[in-house]
Amino acid sequence: MKLSYDIYICGVGGQGIIKAGEIIGWAAMKEGMDVVMSEIHGMAQRGGVVSTDVRIGQAKGTIIPSGHADLMMAFEPLEALRAIDKIRKDAHLIVNLTPIPPFNINAGEYPPVDEIIEKLRRFSGNVYAFDADRVALEAGHPLSTNMAILGAATAMPDFPLSQDAIIESMKANLPSKLFKVNLKAFNRGFMSLEG
C-alpha cells in the first residue's frame, strides 16, 4: 500500500523548483494533510540538477523511492528522462518543452526534444508536454515558468489539492508584488492542459 501521494519536481538550478514544491507543501499542510518535502541547497544549485520530492500522506522519508512518484513536474525535458525511474506506472508527467543544454556538452549532444518526449511516452501514457517558458513569457514574466507548471499540475485529475488551496498558498508564499503575474502564469498553465 502506498503511504503517500508523491510528486517529483525536477529541473535545473535557478528555475524556481523549490518554491513550487513549497507552495504545494504549504497548501497540503493548511488542508490538514501530512506532508514532507526535500530541498537541495549549496553547490548543487549552481546550474546543476535540482529536484524536490513532495510527499503528501504518511511517508516520513523525503526521498521518493523508485517507481513511486504519482506525478512528475519536469521543468526541463532531459531532466524528466533522467528521473524516469522515480515514476510509477502511468504516472502523470508534466514536461516543459524548453531545453537547457548542459554547459559542458557540444552542440548536437543534447537529444532532440521530440525524441525525449517519445521516450517518456513509453513509460507513461499520461505525458503532458507544453512550453512553460513561453506561457510564462506571455503571462508577463520569464521567471514565472514554475507557476505555469504548477498550474498544469493542479489540473491533473488525481492532484490532491484544489485550485483554490494552491492559489491561497501562492498568496502566502510569493512576493505580493509579483503575485498577479504569477497567478496569470498559473492560470495559463492550468488552462493549457484543461483545454
Next chain:
Amino acid sequence: MIKILDARKGDELFLLGNEAAARAAIESGVTVASTYPGTPSSEIGDVLSRIASKAGLYFEFSTNEKVAVEVAAAAAASGVRSFTFMKHVGLNVASDSLVSIAYTGVEAGMVILSADDPSMFSSQNEQDNRHYARFANIPLLEPSNPQEILDFTKYAFNLSEKFKIPVLVRTTTRVSHMRSRVKVGEIKKMRKKGQFKKNPKRFVLVPSTAKTMHKELIKKTEKISKIVNKSPYNQHHKTHGGYGIITSGGAFNYTHDIINEKKLPISILKLGFTYPFPDKVVLRFIEDLEKVFIIEEVDPIIEKDVLSIIGRENLEVDVHGKLDGTFPRIYEYNQDIIEASIRKQIPLKIKRKEPLKAHLPERPPTFCPGCPHRAVYYSINKALEELEMDVIFSTDIGCYTLGIESPYNTADYLLSMGSSIGAACGFSKATRQKIVSFIGDSTFFHAGIPPLLNAIHNKHNFLIVILDNRTTAMTGGQPHPGLPFDGMGGEAPAIPIENIIEALDVKFKVINPMNIKKSIKAFKEALKMDSLNVVIARYPCQLSLKAKGKPVKVDNDLCNECLECINKLACPAIIYENGIKVNQKYCRGCAVCIQICPEKAIRPKRGSSR
C-alpha cells in the same frame, strides 16, 4: 523569516529543519549564537541573522568554526545560553576547543549542532560526527525531522544546563533540508547578560586541573547514562521473538516507510538520544529477537555498541548491519537501499523494475553567467598558455572549486578550508613545479592567514590568487570580516585583504577580473615572479548584484564559429543553436564574452540601455 520569530505557541509552520533549529534557539532563550556558514547548516544562520536584533539575542558569523565554538563556550561559562552550529567538517576545525569545553563544562545550556552530509552533496567528505560525541564524551541527540529538531534541541539545552555539559545535536542533509509541519512552542525569556564567576581550577585547563576535570566529565557521563535509558526519545514496545530494527536520525524515516508500506513484521526501535548509549533499552529490545538489523548513516556506530551488548550479555542474536556487509558503508540511505539490504537476510516477495539504462549527458554544477571566477580562470589559463607554463593548481573550498570541471581545469589539489596555501608550501619545497593557490575571500579569513604567514616566514615560492567576490557565496551570501557589515546587519569595520598582505611585505596586485586584457597581463607578470606574490581578483558575486549589465548579442555574419566563447569561456548563457547565440534569459551582461571574441562578433545589443 519573521514568521519564525512571531509564531505563537501552538501555531503550525511549514519549516525547513534548519529553520526549526533557529526557532529552537529562540524558544530556549539563547543569548549568544555563532556559526561559520556551511551547507547543510547554513540556513540556521541566515534565519538568526535576520531575526537576532528583533529577538534580542546576539548572533555572529564568526571567522571560523573554532572561533564560533569558543564564543559560545565563553557565553555558556558566563551563565547565558549559547548555540553554535556548523557543517560536519566545521566541527573538525572547532574540535580542538570542543574537547576542552567538555572538560571545563558550562554554567548555562550550550548546544552544538553538527549538520553532516552523507553522500557529500556539498562537502569534501561524509564523516560521521556522531564519533565526536564519543570522542569528547558529550551527550548526543539525533533528530529525524524538523519537529524533532525543535524538540530535541530544546531538550538538549535543558540537559546541558542540568549537567553543565555541552550537548551535540547531529542532523544530516536530508533532515536539515526537510520541510514539514512544525508545531512551535513558547518563546523563553533570555538572560540579557551573564556574569563570569572566576574558577581557574575548572576553566584553565593545565595538566593538574585537566586531571580533575576529566574525572568530573566521566562522573557526568555516568549520571547521564541513567537518564538515557528512560528517555522518551528511546522508546519501544517489548518484542517477542522475530526480527527487529534499530535505527536513528534520517535512516529511521526510510525504514518507517519500507516497513509500513510492505507491512513487514519487523519491530523498530528508534533511538533519538544515542550517547551515552542507551544499553538497557537496547538490551530489552534485542534479548528475545532472532535477528536485528542496524540501520544508520554513515558509520557502524550503533552497530558496534549493540555488538558489545551482545558480547557482554552472551546473547544469541544475529546482527546485520554494515560490518557483516548487509548494508552499505558509504553514502546516505533511502528506501530502495534499505529494502534491498534487508532482502539479503530475509526472503521478501518484492517485484523490482529494471532501471532505465539510457546514457544521458550529465549536468554538473557550474559558475553562474556573469561569475567573476569564470573570468579569472579564463585569464589565468590564457596567461599560462602564452607563457607556455604548466602549474599545480592548489585550490580551496568555495564556488571556485568548480574550476575542477573542463574547460577550466584549475583544480589539482584540495583538502580542506585554507589548504590551498598550506599545501602550496609543501609543493614549493617538494617539487620544481610552479604553483598557483586559489582561495576565496571568506576562506582566506577563515583559514588562509596562518598558512600565508608560514609561506612568508619559511620562504616558500608561489602565486596566491585571492578570489574576492565580496561574500561567502557558496553558502548563500553571508558576510565575512572583509565587509562593512556584520551578521546582524549592523555596521562593522571592514578589514581589507590588501592591508593584511601589505603589512606582511608581500608583493601584490589588485585586479578587476572582468577586465580580461588587464587580468591576463597581471597574471603573466605574477607568474613570472620568482617569489611569493599575491593577486587579489576583486569583483562581486553576480548573485549579489541587483542590476544586469547591457545585453549582448552575436553578429552571426562576423562570427566564424571558432568556438572560443563556447569551448574556453563556457558560459551557460552562450549557446549553439544553428550558430552561436546569447540566451537573454541567462545573460547578465558582464561583457566578458565581448572581450574574448577574436572576431569581435559579440557586441552590446544596439540601442539597448541599462
